[in-house]
Structures are given as C-alpha cells and as structure tokens.
Amino acid sequence: MRPLIPVGPRYGWVVAGTLTVLLAVSHGLLSTGISVFDAAILADLHISRAALKLRDVVQLFTGGLWAMAIGFAADRLGPRVVIYAGLVALGTALLGYGYVTDVRQIYALHLLLAFAYSSCHVVVVLLVLTRWFAQRRSTALGIILAGESLGGSILPPIIARLIGDAGWREAMHLLALMPLALAVTLLLLLRGRPENYGQIPIGGVARTALEAPVAAGMTMRDYLRSGEVWLVLAIGATLFYAGGGVAAHSYLYFSDRGFDPAWAATSLSLIFAGAFLGKSSSGYLSERWPGLTVWAAFQATMLVGVACLTIATPLSIWPGVALFGLGWGGSYTLTQAAIMERFKGPYLGRLSGLIVLVEGIAAGLGSYMGGLLHDMTGSYTTAYLAMTASVAVALMLTRLLSRSVRPLRSR
Structure with a gap:
C-alpha cells in the first residue's frame, strides 16, 4: 500500500508518532482501561479481589513468554505482521469479555490478551526503533512509551462514562472496535525498513549515556553470564512489582476511601498523566546527563510517591x-x-523478551499480592508497604549497577 505520508529523511519521527498512538490505544486498554471495569465485574460475578487480580498474573506471565517468541518472529516476519496479529487478538478478546459469566473465562481471555499485550509491547518497539534511528533513540523511545501513559490518562474517565451509560458488558463491546480503527491507521503510516524507500536511519552512530559498547563475537550465553544483565533484570523486577501493583489497585484503593467512580478513575488518569511527563522527558534527559543518575532520580521520585500512598493521609494521597x-x-x-543501548545487537529481541518476561511476572505478582494482602488484612497498608520496599531495593541495585558498569566482553 502506498504510504499516506511520503517516506523522507525524517520519516522515522512519523514511525515514532505512529507507535505512540499504537501504545496509547493498546496499553491504555490493557494496562488501565480494564481496571475501570473491576468494581462492576466484582459485583456482577461475586468473586474476590484476589481471584479477579489473578488474571493479571496470567496475562503478564504469559505475555512475557509470548514476548520471547515475538522477538524471534518479528525478526523474521517483520514487526508489522506481529502488531496486526496482536490487534486482532485484542479486539476478539474485548468482544468476548462482554459475555463472561465465570472467572475462569476471564483467565482464558487474558491468555489471548497476553498475546495482544506482547505484540504491541516494547520488544517490537525496540526492533522498529533500531531500524529507523541511529541517534536520538532514547528521546524517541521516551515519546513512544509516553503513549502508554497518554492512553492510561485519557481512557479511564471515558470508560467509566461508558459503563455508567451502557453497562459494563456493552462498554466492552464498544471498546472492541478501537483495535480495528487502529489497524487501519497503522496500515497507512507504519513502514518497514528505511532502506526499502531509499532512506537511511535518522542520524549517525552515537552512544547515549546508558550505552555500552558490545564486543564482536558475543553469544547469548556470554550475555547471560554477565552480572550486568542480572542486575538490570533485578531492577526491572522490583520496579515493575510496585508499578504493576499500584496501577492495578489505584481504582479500588480510592474506591475504598469513599471516592465515587469518577474520582477513582481520575486517580488512574493522574498516575498516567504523571507517567506521560516522566516518559516523555526521561529519554531526553538521559542523553544530556549521566543516564544511571537520571534513572535513579526517577526511582527516588517513585519511592516518595508510593510512600505517600502507604501513609494514606488526606494530604498525602x-x-x-x-x-x-x-x-x-x-x-x-x-x-x-538500558536494555536497548547496553544489549543491542543480534540478540536484542531475545534479551528484551527475557527482561519483559521477568517484568511481567513481577508486575502480575504485584497486582495479585496487592489483592491478596488486602483480602487478608482488610486494607491496602501492608500491600503498599511491600511496594515501597520494592522500589527502595531497586534504587539500591541501581546504585550497585552504577559502580559495576563496564563494557561487556565476549568470553
């Protein structure tokens, strides 16, 4: 199909904008939009919070497994094929969600949503970015990932209104139309390699603050023997435990404190409005100041935020x-x-898939443990205290990474 916009020297930014829209819709629905349905689903199906939130473990764990396969498939079939398959899965699952009568059916649908999640995830984004950008990758990545937060900020109030006007089942059916519209947009704007259009990636070869040289001859086993890889895995796991937990329970957290559905949905919007600012600025900042220092500063901000939620006073929440x-x-x-710059090369898809798997397990565990600890104690205090401790551990590990960073060498 002929491109809607001619492919020129700066077309990489069109690709970045298209991926931003992709993540805004797909992750806005998958990461936060479905959480707005929680209260209605709990009341309709008469299940516990822990039972409902087990779906997140199913989705994120399975999504991580899919991510490893998708990184392999995208290298061979092309990222666009993977993305289109994921959008079909997303629309089908949302349509089916409107007919569920048992929590086991929800678990089955989240197996399908796991594929959709991974097909529109950072694994595919990183592969596309390395094709279109030689410079400014971190800035472009920040803009694209900000799309997740843009969708997470905009969609919850809209979904809450849909549920109020049409009921939660009909609202699910209406949302199932969004992936179809998105697929048409991507068909018109998302292009393959720039070389196919007589172009080259934006910029020249340049190292960013988070980048380390990759030695020739590195094998996958060499990477997995690197302590640096395992430190990044551990940091990702601890951050995603807290991130997944707070995002999954924010709506119910505010509902428990007497806020009406509109204000509870606003809490999700505020989280993702803040995340939009953090994502859109962090890549730019990491290209101008030491990347690990900027990373630690954002982690410290996250730590203060979750600590305020744990204290849970009217002035702190x-x-x-x-x-x-x-x-x-x-x-x-x-x-x-950190993944894209430190581990770029022929194993980027597999390495990023592995890290997404670990992050997915951690985020799902944060969501599930948040529900379980609430059910056991009757409040979110213990759950949020665990999330606070998790971010504190991530900050300490990042400090350790900053002291141990050195170029990877083949063995």
Whole structure:
C-alpha cells in the first residue's frame, strides 16, 4: 500500500508518532482501561479481589513468554505482521469479555490478551526503533512509551462514562472496535525498513549515556553470564512489582476511601498523566546527563510517591499519585533504554523478551499480592508497604549497577 505520508529523511519521527498512538490505544486498554471495569465485574460475578487480580498474573506471565517468541518472529516476519496479529487478538478478546459469566473465562481471555499485550509491547518497539534511528533513540523511545501513559490518562474517565451509560458488558463491546480503527491507521503510516524507500536511519552512530559498547563475537550465553544483565533484570523486577501493583489497585484503593467512580478513575488518569511527563522527558534527559543518575532520580521520585500512598493521609494521597506516576514513567522508560543501548545487537529481541518476561511476572505478582494482602488484612497498608520496599531495593541495585558498569566482553 502506498504510504499516506511520503517516506523522507525524517520519516522515522512519523514511525515514532505512529507507535505512540499504537501504545496509547493498546496499553491504555490493557494496562488501565480494564481496571475501570473491576468494581462492576466484582459485583456482577461475586468473586474476590484476589481471584479477579489473578488474571493479571496470567496475562503478564504469559505475555512475557509470548514476548520471547515475538522477538524471534518479528525478526523474521517483520514487526508489522506481529502488531496486526496482536490487534486482532485484542479486539476478539474485548468482544468476548462482554459475555463472561465465570472467572475462569476471564483467565482464558487474558491468555489471548497476553498475546495482544506482547505484540504491541516494547520488544517490537525496540526492533522498529533500531531500524529507523541511529541517534536520538532514547528521546524517541521516551515519546513512544509516553503513549502508554497518554492512553492510561485519557481512557479511564471515558470508560467509566461508558459503563455508567451502557453497562459494563456493552462498554466492552464498544471498546472492541478501537483495535480495528487502529489497524487501519497503522496500515497507512507504519513502514518497514528505511532502506526499502531509499532512506537511511535518522542520524549517525552515537552512544547515549546508558550505552555500552558490545564486543564482536558475543553469544547469548556470554550475555547471560554477565552480572550486568542480572542486575538490570533485578531492577526491572522490583520496579515493575510496585508499578504493576499500584496501577492495578489505584481504582479500588480510592474506591475504598469513599471516592465515587469518577474520582477513582481520575486517580488512574493522574498516575498516567504523571507517567506521560516522566516518559516523555526521561529519554531526553538521559542523553544530556549521566543516564544511571537520571534513572535513579526517577526511582527516588517513585519511592516518595508510593510512600505517600502507604501513609494514606488526606494530604498525602493525591501528591503521592502524581509523584508515583512521574517516577514510574521515567523509571519505566529508562529501564527499556538500558536494555536497548547496553544489549543491542543480534540478540536484542531475545534479551528484551527475557527482561519483559521477568517484568511481567513481577508486575502480575504485584497486582495479585496487592489483592491478596488486602483480602487478608482488610486494607491496602501492608500491600503498599511491600511496594515501597520494592522500589527502595531497586534504587539500591541501581546504585550497585552504577559502580559495576563496564563494557561487556565476549568470553
């Protein structure tokens, strides 16, 4: 199909904008939009919060497994084929969600949503970015990942209104139309390699603050023997435990404190508005100051935010939501930037898939443990205390990484 916009020397930014829209819609639906349905689903199906939130474990764990396969498939079939398949899966699952009558059916649908999640995830984004950008990759990545937060900020109030007007089942059916519209947009704008159009990637070869040289001859086993890889895995896991937990429970957290559905949905919007600012600025900042220092600063902001939510006073919860969102957005982007810059090369898809698997398990565990600890104690205090400790551990590990960073060498 002929491109809607002619492919020129700066077309990489059109690709970046298109991927931003992709993540805004797909992750806005998958990461936060479905959470707005929680109260209605709990009331309709008469299930516990822990039972409902087990779906997140199913989705994120399975999504991580899919991510490893998708990184392999995208290298051979092209990222666009993978993305289109994921959008079909997303629309089908949302349509089916409107007919569920049992929590086991929800688990089955989240197996399908796991594929959709991974097909429109950072693994594919990183592969596309390395084709279109030689410079400014971290800035472009921050803009694209900000799309997740843009969708997470805009969609919850809209979905809450849809549920109020049409009921939660009909609202699901209406949302199932969004992936179809998105697929048409991508068909017109998302292009393959720039070389196919007589172009070259934007900029020249340049190292960013998070980048380390990759020695020739490195094998996958060499990477997995590197302590640096395992430190990044551990940092990602601890950050995603807290990030996944707070995002999954924010709506119910505010509902428990007597806020009406519109204000509870606003808490999600505020988290993702802050995350949008953190994501869109963090890549730019990491290209101008030491990347690990910027990463640690965003983690510290995230730590203050979740601590404020744990204290849970009337004066702390709203600033806590905003600070958490800002810190989480920047930390999320720079975690992915660390992967892209430090481990780029022929194994980027597999390495990023492995890290997404670990992050997915951690985020799902944060969501599930948040529900379980709430059910056991009757409040979110213990759950949020665990999330606070998790971010503190990530900050300490990042400090350790900053002291141990050195170029990877083949063995």
